[in-house]
Amino acid sequence: MRVPSRSPGQRPGPSVTPAARTRRRVPGASPRPAGPDLDAYRAAVADLLVEVGALAGESCDAARQALIDDRLREPAIAAVLEATPQGLVGARETLLLEMARYQPNARSSAADLTALVRIYLLSRVDVMWWRDAPTFLTDAQVDASPDLVDLEWLRRRDLLRFRYTEQPRTLLGRGMRAVSRRLRPAATPRTAGLRFRRARREVVALLNDIAREFAANTPPATPPLWVTSLVRSAEHQHRLRRLGYAAMVPSGHCLGWAVDVELEWFDRFGARETLAELLLSRQRAGEVNVVDEGQAWHLCLAPTAGLRLRQAYEAEMGV
Template sequence: MTTHGTATPQQLTRFRAAVEEIAQEIGSDPGWGAGSALERAADLPEVRAVLDRLPDGTQGALARIEREVRAFRPSPRANASTPATLAKILLLQQIDVLWWSSVAPFADDGAVTGSPELVSLAALRRQGRLAFGFRMGATGFPARLRNYAVRRWDPAREPRSSGLSHPVARPAVVGLLNEMATRFAAAAPEWRRGLWVNCIVRSVADQERLRELGYSAFLPSAHCIGWAADVEMTWLRGHGVAAPLQEILIGYRDAGVLNVIDEGQAWHVCLNPAVVSRYEDAAPADTAAVGG
């Protein structure tokens, strides 16, 4: 059964609490217990209040998640360290799906670079209009050599991440990340290196390539429509400044602005469509679209 309309903030709060209990149940079973726990989840009204609204409904969503959890193998490239943490991540990602399933994803690199809905982060950075940091994914030898040098001789300078697949974003996401970075700077004035973003836009083809390499890259994904970002945490934790940012992100979540998921090295955030116009207004003005 599929229920129309979006979930209320109260329903999302109850859903998140139910997800915590499901993850704990899976984690407490040495045989992983994913199947039985997810089967029982289908009968929980707190879960159905969200998953019934997805295109494939509660049964379809839980079947997808169960397949992923049963196939889980520990990997240094994976976001999750256990089947329980993977189940939690995947269940919470269904809020992204709830909000954005009607938007068609970017199929490949051409769809990203040709989109009139995305703006260039490189151009904004050159203009001094970004409050957050990022690195492009290294595809050539000079970039790889540069990243190796940083890791070898100044490992605390930047996070150990693969970098952005595409240096582009939706204007509203830029507005959100700039606001987030400003709040973080005020909450952690002793920290001079700011907010760091590991991922914003990926295409479906990007996700599939990363999945083949063993990364946690699932579909559907809000990254493939440009409405999500992954914010670095492990690096900040190593410098003792992660807590202020975590508090800020939880505040956004509780205010209904974001879906927030702890994915280990990074925290995944997805913008609620109900507040997009607010952050479009906050975005840097007069920015040319990459596909314009």
């Protein structure tokens, strides 16, 4: 799959035909700043996950803690964790606490302890990148922020290339959603929907860009990219945690720079692997951080891609 060139003034609509896959450099992106080696970090995390998976039994608690204590001090991992707001010690303590509290449930994207460790450690790249960004603490702050735009306003003007559904707010709405799922169980992804239909302008440009590329490299009958989560308040993040979701703290969602996109549903259209490769290609280019959370994949925009995407948003929206 050849990834299309993306200039700041690109307009909606397919612009390339599928061809051989190539490693690409993102046009208009700033050079990567000096910092931790993220390839080495992800490789070290992958090795750690193999060892965590081998210590899955309840009798292995002490061995798992000793393993975490040892591996998090490895230079490749320690360099990233030390650069987060919590630092290495705080990140270690938070991870051990998450592991001690872990209870598998159908809502959580962490199907087991190994998945929990993967999600936590890989998502630390987000908070390292955006460690100086302010957190949206309350629902009211999300609703009132001038840094966010209303997706519904854009959708009604046909300015979005991706789809989403909102979270029902009333008992009647939840009932109608349940009936719709029973009648057409595979018509849409199985997701609670967006609590906030608001997003940063750069994130809208990123999702439109990914959606166009996805459409250009899949059969015409394939549905558009589907977004399952965007910005969240810290208040809502803790609400999700109480419900059993693997909602990590701190989180790129609460900074407004992270999104979740549906992957599993696209299996029925033979497009899941295409989308997965597309997202990983962007990670290799340094444009996003990617965390495989099973049904949906978590993405966080890299700071170096922000200027290009802000310019792309302004050009596309005619601002």
